[in-house]
Amino acid sequence: xxxxxxxxxxxxxxxxxxxxxxxxxxxxxxxxxxxxxxxxxxxxxxxxxxxxxxxxxxxxxxxxxxxxxxxxxxxxxxxxxxxxxxxxxxxxxxxxxxxxxxxxxxxxxxxxxxxxxxxxxxxxxxxxxxxxxxxxxxxxxxxxxxxxxxxxxxxxxxxxxxxxxxxxxxxxxxxxxxxxxxxxxxxxxxxxxxxxxxxxxxxxxxxxxxxxxxxxxxxxxxxxxxxxxxxxxxxxxx
Numbered sequence: 001x002x003x004x005x006x007x008x009x010x011x012x013x014x015x016x017x018x019x020x021x022x023x024x025x026x027x028x029x030x031x032x033x034x035x036x037x038x039x040x041x042x043x044x045x046x047x048x049x050x051x052x053x054x055x056x057x058x059x060x061x062x063x064x065x066x067x068x069x070x071x072x073x074x075x076x077x078x079x080x081x082x083x084x085x086x087x088x089x090x091x092x093x094x095x096x097x098x099x100x101x102x103x104x105x106x107x108x109x110x111x112x113x114x115x116x117x118x119x120x121x122x123x124x125x126x127x128x129x130x131x132x133x134x135x136x137x138x139x140x141x142x143x144x145x146x147x148x149x150x151x152x153x154x155x156x157x158x159x160x161x162x163x164x165x166x167x168x169x170x171x172x173x174x175x176x177x178x179x180x181x182x183x184x185x186x187x188x189x190x191x192x193x194x195x196x197x198x199x200x201x202x203x204x205x206x207x208x209x210x211x212x213x214x215x216x217x218x219x220x221x222x223x224x225x226x227x228x229x230x231x232x233x234x235x236x237x238x
Contacts, residue, residue, distance in 0.1 A: 006226070027071070028144055029055040031063040031089070032078035032105065037128070041076065041105075044132045051139060060084035064092055074102070075145055077122075079113060081107035083200070087120065087179055094121035101142040114150075114174075114183065124148040172234065173219040182210040188224050189231035 028045070030053050032038050038056050045051045055070070057063035061084050063077070075093065079086040086104065093102055102124040106113060114125035123142035126135060141148045177185055180201070186196045198208045221227055231237045 002073075004215045021218065025050055026073040027055075028053045028074045028076060028139075029057065029063065029066060029072045030076040031057040031060065031081065032076075032107075033081045034078075037078065037105070038188050041135075041138055044135060045139075047132075048136055051136065058082075060089035063089060067093065067097065067100075074101045074139065075100060076105050076139075077102055079104055079117070085183060085200075086118070088184060089203075090117065090122060101145075103139065103142060108202065116179065119146070120179065125150075173221075174230070174234070174236070176218050177215060181211050181215050185215050185219075185227060186209065186231065186236060187226045188212065188215075190237050191228065192226075 012126060020045075028051060030041055031040055038053075039226075042053050042083060045053055055066055055072070057066055059081050060077075063075070064084075067075070077086055079088075084092075090102055090104075093100060098121075101120065104117045104122045104125045106125065107128045118127055124138050124147065125168075126138060138148045173178075174182065174185060183201060184197060187200070192200075194205060194208055198205050202206075203211075213229070216222065219227075219230070221230065228237070
C-alpha cells in the first residue's frame with residue numbers, strides 16, 4: 001500500500017538553492033537507442049550541479065551489463081528500445097537492484113504505459129515532452145527515495161489499490177492483460193512476425209500462441225488486424 005510520505009504528485013515545486021550536502025553529484029545512466037535523446041538529456045543536466053549522466057546504453061541488455069559492472073544512483077530508461085524491452089529490463093533491475101530508482105522516459109501516452117511501469121517498480125514515468133526544469137526536479141524527487149506520480153497517475157493508481165470507490169474503474173480491455181500478454185499484444189499490433197516475437201521474448205511458439213489466444217479472448221478481438229486497429233485507436237502504437 002502506498003503511503004503519502006513515499007510519493008509526490010505534480011506540479012513539481014522548483015527549488016533553486018541547495019546546501020553543500022545536497023550538491024553532491026548523483027551518477028546517472030541513461031538507456032536510449034536515440035543519440036539525440038541522450039545528448040538532449042545530457043545538455044539539460046549539464047545545467048545542474050548535482051546531476052550528471054556518466055554513462056549511456058543503447059539497449060536493455062547493454063544497460064544490464066553496465067549496471068552489473070558499476071554503481072549508479074539513478075537509471076533513465078527509454079520505454080522502447082531494440083532487444084530486451086523496458087518491461088523486462090525493469091523487472092531484472094528491480095530483482096537485482098531493488099533500491100535503484102528507475103525513471104521511464106517515453107513518447108507514449110501516459111495512461112497507456114505509465115501505470116504498468118509504475119506498478120512494476122518504476123519511480124516515475126516522464127513524457128519526453130516534459131519541460132527541462134520539471135524533468136530535473138522529478139529526478140531530484142526520486143533520488144530521495146520517493147516516487148513521482150502526475151495527477152493522472154495518482155488517480156489511476158488509487159483506483160487500482162482502493163477496493164471501494166465512487167469513481168469508474170480504468171477498465172479498457174487491454175488493462176486486463178498480464179505484463180507478458182501486453183508485450184505480445186503490442187508486438188502483434190505493430191505487425192512483428194510471430195517467430196521474431198518468440199525470439200525477442202525468449203518464449204516458444206506454442207507459448208506465444210497461448211498468449212495470443214488469451215489476448216483475443218480477454219479483448220474480444222478476432223484477428224491481428226483488429227489488434228492493430230485497437231492499438232492505434234488507443235495510442236498504444238503510432
